[in-house]
Amino acid sequence: MNLIIDAGNTKVKLAIFKKAEIIHLETVATYDFVEAVKKTFKDFPQIKSAIISSVGSLSKEQINIMAVFCDFYELSNASKVPFKNSYASPQTLGVDRLALATAAFYYKPHSNILVIDAGTCITYDMVNDFDEYLGGAISPGVQMRYNAMHDQTAKLPLLEKKELLDYIGNTTENCIHSGVVYGVSHEIDGVIDLYKGRFKDLTIILTGGDALFLSKRLKNTIFADSKFLLKGLNYLLEYNKH
Ligand SMILES: Nc1ncnc2c1ncn2[C@@H]1O[C@H](COP(=O)(O)OP(=O)(O)O)[C@@H](O)[C@H]1O
Numbered sequence: 001m002n003l004i005i006d007a008g009n010t011k012v013k014l015a016i017f018k019k020a021e022i023i024h025l026e027t028v029a030t031y032d033f034v035e036a037v038k039k040t041f042k043d044f045p046q047i048k049s050a051i052i053s054s055v056g057s058l059s060k061e062q063i064n065i066m067a068v069f070c071d072f073y074e075l076s077n078a079s080k081v082p083f084k085n086s087y088a089s090p091q092t093l094g095v096d097r098l099a100l101a102t103a104a105f106y107y108k109p110h111s112n113i114l115v116i117d118a119g120t121c122i123t124y125d126m127v128n129d130f131d132e133y134l135g136g137a138i139s140p141g142v143q144m145r146y147n148a149m150h151d152q153t154a155k156l157p158l159l160e161k162k163e164l165l166d167y168i169g170n171t172t173e174n175c176i177h178s179g180v181v182y183g184v185s186h187e188i189d190g191v192i193d194l195y196k197g198r199f200k201d202l203t204i205i206l207t208g209g210d211a212l213f214l215s216k217r218l219k220n221t222i223f224a225d226s227k228f229l230l231k232g233l234n235y236l237l238e239y240n241k242h
C-alpha cells in the first residue's frame, strides 16, 4: 500500500492506494496534518511507501514526520518524470503540476491533453502528443475571487460559491456570484477553445476542489476526475523508487 499526499494551498488530501485503486481518502486542514498522518499509519499499518507533493504552507518539520513511519519520498523539481519537461523555469514549477502532467501522460500516452486544476488557483497544464510538457497558465481560483473582492473593497461581502439561475445579477450578492461563477466558467471554456485551435484531438481533464461544481457549467466536453493529481503522485512514487 502507498500513502499519497497532495498538500495544496487550501487543503491537504491523503489517499491510500492498493496498486492502482484508492481504498481510503480524506481531506484535512494544514494544522491537522501531523495528527492525520499518525492516525493513518495506526489504521493502515500495511503502508510501505509514501510520497508528498507540497505547494502549500506545510513546514519542513510537518513533512519530515512521514519519514518516521515508512519509506518516504518528497516530490521536488529534481524528481524523475516520465515526460519531457519543456517549462523554461523548471526550478519554479509547482510540483503539483508535475503530478498532473504525469497523470495526463499515463492517462493517454502520445496524445494532446490539457489538465485544468480548479483549486486555490486554477492551473492549466498541457502535455502534447510528443509526450512533452509545455506549461499553461495560472489564474485565481473560485474562492480566491470571492476573497479578493471582499478584501480589496469597502462594501463587498465575503461569499461562497452558489448555483445561479441567471447571469444577470439583481442584488449585490447575485452580481458577485455571477461575476465569479460565470467569469470562471467562461474563462475555462475560452481557454479550452484556444487550445483546441492549436492541438488536434485534444483531451481535457478537469480536476481540483471546484471541478464538479464547474463541470456542469462548461459548454466543452471534459472528463472530470477529482482524484487525477493523486493518481499522478502514485505513478511518480513508483517511478522514482527505481
Ligand atoms: N468544503 C468546501 N466547500 C466548498 N468548496 C470548497 C470546500 N473546500 C474547498 N472548496 C473549493 O475548492 C477549492 C480548493 O480546492 P483544492 O483542490 O482542495 O485546492 P488546493 O489543492 O489548492 O488545496 C477552494 O478554492 C474552494 O473554491
Ligand SMILES: CC(C)(COP(=O)(O)O)[C@@H](O)C(=O)NCCC(=O)O
Pocket (backbone or CB within 6 Å): 007, 008, 009, 010, 055, 056, 092, 093, 094, 095, 096, 097, 117, 119, 120, 121, 122, 123, 138
Ligand atoms: C500555481 C500553484 C499556486 C497552484 O497551487 P494550488 O492552487 O493547487 O494550491 C502552485 O502550483 C505553485 O505554487 N506553482 C509555482 C509556480 C509555477 O507553477 O510556475
